[in-house]
Amino acid sequence: MDGKLLIVDGDKAAMKNLEQALKKAGHAVTATQSGSNALALLERQPFDVVLSELHMEKVDGMQLLKRCRESLPDTEVILIAGSATLASAVEAMKQGAFYFLAKPCGTDDIGEVVAAALEKIHLRRESRRLRDQVEGHHGEVRILTRDSHMQHLLEMARQVAPTDCNILITGESGTGKELFAHDLHHHSRREAGPFVAVNCGAFNEELLANELFGHTRGAFTGAHADKKGLLEAASGGTLFLDEITEMSPAMQVKLLRVIQEKEVLPLGATRPVKIDVRFVAATNRNVQEMVKHGGFRQDLYFRLNVVNLHIPALSARREDVPLLAYHFLAKHAALMGKDVSELSAEAVELLRAYDFPGNVRELENIIERGVALATGHSIEPAHLPVDLRDLSIRTFRKKAGRIPSLEEQEQDYIAWVLQEAGGNQTLAAQMLGIDRVSLWRKLKRYEVEKG
Numbered sequence: 001m002d003g004k005l006l007i008v009d010g011d012k013a014a015m016k017n018l019e020q021a022l023k024k025a026g027h028a029v030t031a032t033q034s035g036s037n038a039l040a041l042l043e044r045q046p047f048d049v050v051l052s053e054l055h056m057e058k059v060d061g062m063q064l065l066k067r068c069r070e071s072l073p074d075t076e077v078i079l080i081a082g083s084a085t086l087a088s089a090v091e092a093m094k095q096g097a098f099y100f101l102a103k104p105c106g107t108d109d110i111g112e113v114v115a116a117a118l119e120k121i122h123l124r125r126e127s128r129r130l131r132d133q134v135e136g137h138h139g140e141v142r143i144l145t146r147d148s149h150m151q152h153l154l155e156m157a158r159q160v161a162p163t164d165c166n167i168l169i170t171g172e173s174g175t176g177k178e179l180f181a182h183d184l185h186h187h188s189r190r191e192a193g194p195f196v197a198v199n200c201g202a203f204n205e206e207l208l209a210n211e212l213f214g215h216t217r218g219a220f221t222g223a224h225a226d227k228k229g230l231l232e233a234a235s236g237g238t239l240f241l242d243e244i245t246e247m248s249p250a251m252q253v254k255l256l257r258v259i260q261e262k263e264v265l266p267l268g269a270t271r272p273v274k275i276d277v278r279f280v281a282a283t284n285r286n287v288q289e290m291v292k293h294g295g296f297r298q299d300l301y302f303r304l305n306v307v308n309l310h311i312p313a314l315s316a317r318r319e320d321v322p323l324l325a326y327h328f329l330a331k332h333a334a335l336m337g338k339d340v341s342e343l344s345a346e347a348v349e350l351l352r353a354y355d356f357p358g359n360v361r362e363l364e365n366i367i368e369r370g371v372a373l374a375t376g377h378s379i380e381p382a383h384l385p386v387d388l389r390d391l392s393i394r395t396f397r398k399k400a401g402r403i404p405s406l407e408e409q410e411q412d413y414i415a416w417v418l419q420e421a422g423g424n425q426t427l428a429a430q431m432l433g434i435d436r437v438s439l440w441r442k443l444k445r446y447e448v449e450k451g
Contacts, residue, residue, distance in 0.1 A: 035059025193237030219268025
């Protein structure tokens with residue numbers, strides 16, 4: 001990823017060497033030996049990344065960093081120092097530097113850090129674009145996707161929606177099967193009719209029969225009035241049968257007859273009632289395997305599976321993660337009445353790296369949690385669950401071009417545990433499995449911020 005870079009270094013030879021290397025890597029590079037001149041350049045034109053020597057006369061690297069953080073939030077700053085201390089590195093990071101490098105450092109190392117900074121900028125810009133895209137949807141948002149396979153699936157769904165053929169939607173739990181069913185109904189000729197959903201796994205056989213078929217007054221003890229079943233209630237519209245594979249064999253036979261005859265016989269009735277229903281069924285199980293082993297009727301499977309729409313897991317369409325995250329962010333910020341409108345680039349990166357075993361449903365829960373915990377306008381990594389935040393410790397330094405030392409890994413880990421403990425050193429020591437004095441010594445050694 002190419003970027004527009006500004007190099008600031010009083011050492012002319014070092015500046016020229018770095019300028020040449022970064023230009024060779026494909027970046028547009030401007031170089032200067034003066035911090036004052038760098039400030040003037042930043043006033044006149046935008047830069048993606050500023051690489052600055054820390055110690056310079058008049059205007060030093062920390063002043064450039066402060067200027068960028070105050071008025072150039074899209075510019076990342078990398079500071080380089082010849083006589084670096086841990087204290088100066090910690091202070092630079094606290095002030096918002098993207099990275100701190102100690103000399104001597106090779107041009108390859110610097111190139112890796114620049115690439116990581118540009119990736120962060122790309123993620124931030126992408127996040128804004130996605131936020132704007134979500135905000136551009138008016139009314140109810142149905143299915144948001146940028147994934148090519150999902151887009152093909154949507155095209156197929158829209159193509160078959162106006163027909164009355166039955167559809168079987170398959171996919172893991174939490175992928176959005178009911179949302180697809182709603183979309184099919186919305187784009188069908190039955191849109192003005194009812195959309196009725198029933199979870200076949202939520203009832204035993206007797207209750208499910210009563211829900212679907214209804215009953216007449218006096219059909220059984222306690223039946224004080226006629227009750228219209230969901231099959232009749234859905235007439236003229238769509239009936240969505242979720243978790244269809246949880247239906248008992250006896251109920252499968254009854255449903256097959258309804259589909260074939262297009263009529264339903266309520267419990268206690270003597271005459272069937274004609275219905276006009278489009279059936280959409282869904283399951284998270286392998287129906288073909290169930291048919292093969294006798295767990296699901298083959299004839300019912302063929303009746304329902306006229307068209308099959310298989311929704312991929314969220315881990316197979318990672319492009320959709322930021323888009324969906326912003327959709328849920330807008331939704332839950334509005335529900336909670338909170339002014340949270342952003343996902344930080346680091347938070348987006350962690351979400352993209354996560355596998356989401358609970359799929360879209362899990363993503364929504366994570367974003368809802370983030371909105372609830374956010375104290376400012378943005379969801380940060382600290383507002384995400386622990387298993388996601390763990391990824392930042394494992395990946396950041398490696399992305400900067402090298403494997404961290406054991407000491408660095410321990411320092412990062414202690415800082416993270418201390419944050420998890422809310423700055424409470426006694427609790428952090430317990431979590432680490434060491435005594436408080438040992439933790440204090442490590443903190444003093446590493447000069448880790450104490451909460």
